[in-house]
Amino acid sequence: MTIRKFPLHEKALTLSKDFRRLENELIAVLQEIEAQRIFLELGFSSMFKYATEALGLSEANAYAFIAVARKAKRIPLLQKSLDEASVSVSKVKHILAVLEPENSGDWIHKAKTLSKAEIEKQVASLSPKMKKREKVQYVRETALRMHLEVNEVVYQKLKRVQEISASKNLEETLEALVDVYLKTKDPIEKAKRIQKKSAAAPGSYGPGGSDQNKGHRQPPARVLTKVQVIKLKMTLPRNKVFGRKAIPAKAKHEVFRRDGGSCQYKGPSGRICGERKLVQIHHLEPLWQGGDHAIDNLLSLCHPHHDYFHREDRKYRPSKLLST
Numbered sequence: 001m002t003i004r005k006f007p008l009h010e011k012a013l014t015l016s017k018d019f020r021r022l023e024n025e026l027i028a029v030l031q032e033i034e035a036q037r038i039f040l041e042l043g044f045s046s047m048f049k050y051a052t053e054a055l056g057l058s059e060a061n062a063y064a065f066i067a068v069a070r071k072a073k074r075i076p077l078l079q080k081s082l083d084e085a086s087v088s089v090s091k092v093k094h095i096l097a098v099l100e101p102e103n104s105g106d107w108i109h110k111a112k113t114l115s116k117a118e119i120e121k122q123v124a125s126l127s128p129k130m131k132k133r134e135k136v137q138y139v140r141e142t143a144l145r146m147h148l149e150v151n152e153v154v155y156q157k158l159k160r161v162q163e164i165s166a167s168k169n170l171e172e173t174l175e176a177l178v179d180v181y182l183k184t185k186d187p188i189e190k191a192k193r194i195q196k197k198s199a200a201a202p203g204s205y206g207p208g209g210s211d212q213n214k215g216h217r218q219p220p221a222r223v224l225t226k227v228q229v230i231k232l233k234m235t236l237p238r239n240k241v242f243g244r245k246a247i248p249a250k251a252k253h254e255v256f257r258r259d260g261g262s263c264q265y266k267g268p269s270g271r272i273c274g275e276r277k278l279v280q281i282h283h284l285e286p287l288w289q290g291g292d293h294a295i296d297n298l299l300s301l302c303h304p305h306h307d308y309f310h311r312e313d314r315k316y317r318p319s320k321l322l323s324t
């Protein structure tokens with residue numbers, strides 16, 4: 001009697017082994033990209049944006065790969081198991097919440113041997129308070145469903161806003177809330193309001209001023225001698241002149257309007273970051289080197305890029321940022 005062969009099954013086995021090996025190789029590469037901050041240089045404000053936009057991973061996969069890559073840096077046994085391809089990312093991602101160096105042997109063994117459902121059950125019994133991830137998905141063309149967990153205090157506050165705003169439901173309440181917030185806190189809205197006000201007043205800058213400045217952000221050709229710089233530093237209090245707060249409100253508003261409130265960092269391929277979270281204003285020519293608060297010397301950068309720029313000051317000069 002001959003044993004029946006299943007060539008397709010053999011092929012599937014080989015491919016799934018390759019698949020796991022490739023996944024784990026991707027983890028290793030992602031770790032290096034994060035360590036060397038290559039994603040920032042390419043124009044992405046986070047690893048997540050890089051993984052979804054540049055690599056085309058789904059949001060769920062990007063989240064899992066990055067989380068596993070970071071955890072493996074902290075837990076040698078996880079790193080070893082990934083390197084050997086003895087565990088898969090899809091299994092490991094379920095134990096991340098409970099995985100620590102001291103229990104890693106136990107949990108990684110479970111990830112290797114138990115089913116996904118069994119792993120999830122055991123993890124949940126250990127950390128019942130674990131927060132569910134927020135989720136936003138389209139349910140119709142124009143409507144999204146949001147799943148989020150809030151604590152009781154936030155919920156009570158939300159109900160209070162609902163009373164004050166006489167909103168019919170939570171959606172209306174949320175809308176009332178964000179409208180008020182954006183009206184008072186959004187720097188772009190603020191800049192627009194101030195522009196309107198000053199356009200009404202004669203002798204002030206009007207619309208179009210920002211367009212003239214566009215693509216024309218060369219640092220001023222003002223060079224201070226060392227002595228002058230030292231003198232400036234001595235005579236003017238640091239927090240007043242050299243600090244962030246020293247940028248005049250008018251210049252700040254103009255920059256926010258010109259840059260649309262988004263990070264203008266440009267990667268080598270020409271990709272502009274565009275992040276709108278935690279946007280800060282950067283001086284192309286630093287104040288201590290004679291730069292000033294002129295619009296042409298100011299640029300919006302997200303916090304990760306601003307931080308990167310200053311840390312890598314040596315190899316990252318404004319000329320590189322501006323080069324096309």
Ligand SMILES: [Zn+2]
Nearest residue numbers: 281282283306
């Ligand atoms: Zn800066």
Ligand SMILES: [Zn+2]
Nearest residue numbers: 263273302305
């Ligand atoms: Zn950025």
